[in-house]
Amino acid sequence: MPFTPFHLGPGAIVKAAAGRHFSFMVYGGTQVLMDIEPLIGIIQQKPILQGYTHTILGALVIGTVAGLIGRPIAAGNPLLGAVSFGSLHIACVVTGALGALVVAARFKSQGRA
Template identity: 50%
Template sequence: MPITPLHLGLGASCKGIGNQHFSFLIFSGVQMLMDIEPLLGIIFDWNTLHLYSHNLIGALLIGLFAIPIGKAMSEFCLYHLFKQIHWQITWRVATFSALTGSFSHIVLDGLMHADMYPFYPFSQTQFLLNLIPYSYIFYGCLFGFILGGILFLLHER
């Protein structure tokens, strides 16, 4: 399933720990950008779903692309939708959040997808696959989401 919410557990944990030093909105946006390729692959019935965007070079390019767009869109949402007038995302926070989102996506998907090659185009080795059982990843991300939410709420109090 493309655009899986599984990755958001890590983002919620980072937000809960980092609070204003991490943007969950930018992290979430990067997760969606990363999964455009698999979504198109499902629509157009491609043999490989995780090739160009799901490697270190693709993750870096998507992360860099997402920094200015994510910063602007997140600040717009924080101001207009959530009425957070005092909250501005610094370039440092935007960069850290976007790159954390793109590179963590590579690691998590590498543990689950056989057609994902982290070092493509230099190597088509998939060394992360089945390194950790899927249930550990799933429940770890679920626990991270819950823990991150609790920590975020504690920060907001």
């Protein structure tokens, strides 16, 4: 299934374990690059969506490219450190809760709940 957020779970676990030795931004960018091929397949209505980029060799090439172009982007981020981790976590919890409320309201208005 293309464009699945399930890939981010293992990445978050590795980030928690590896700390500064693992770039979650580069990992997420790699997932986007991997899913370009399925996107093209969806647009062109191809029967097979995951081809060469979803092989070991394709993943190695894409991971290498993402690692090479991702590190300078992450290191040069002028907003890095602009918000404290505590404030960022509070903002994430608040927006997540608001999003859950919006989804619940939409389900309720459509009679699904």
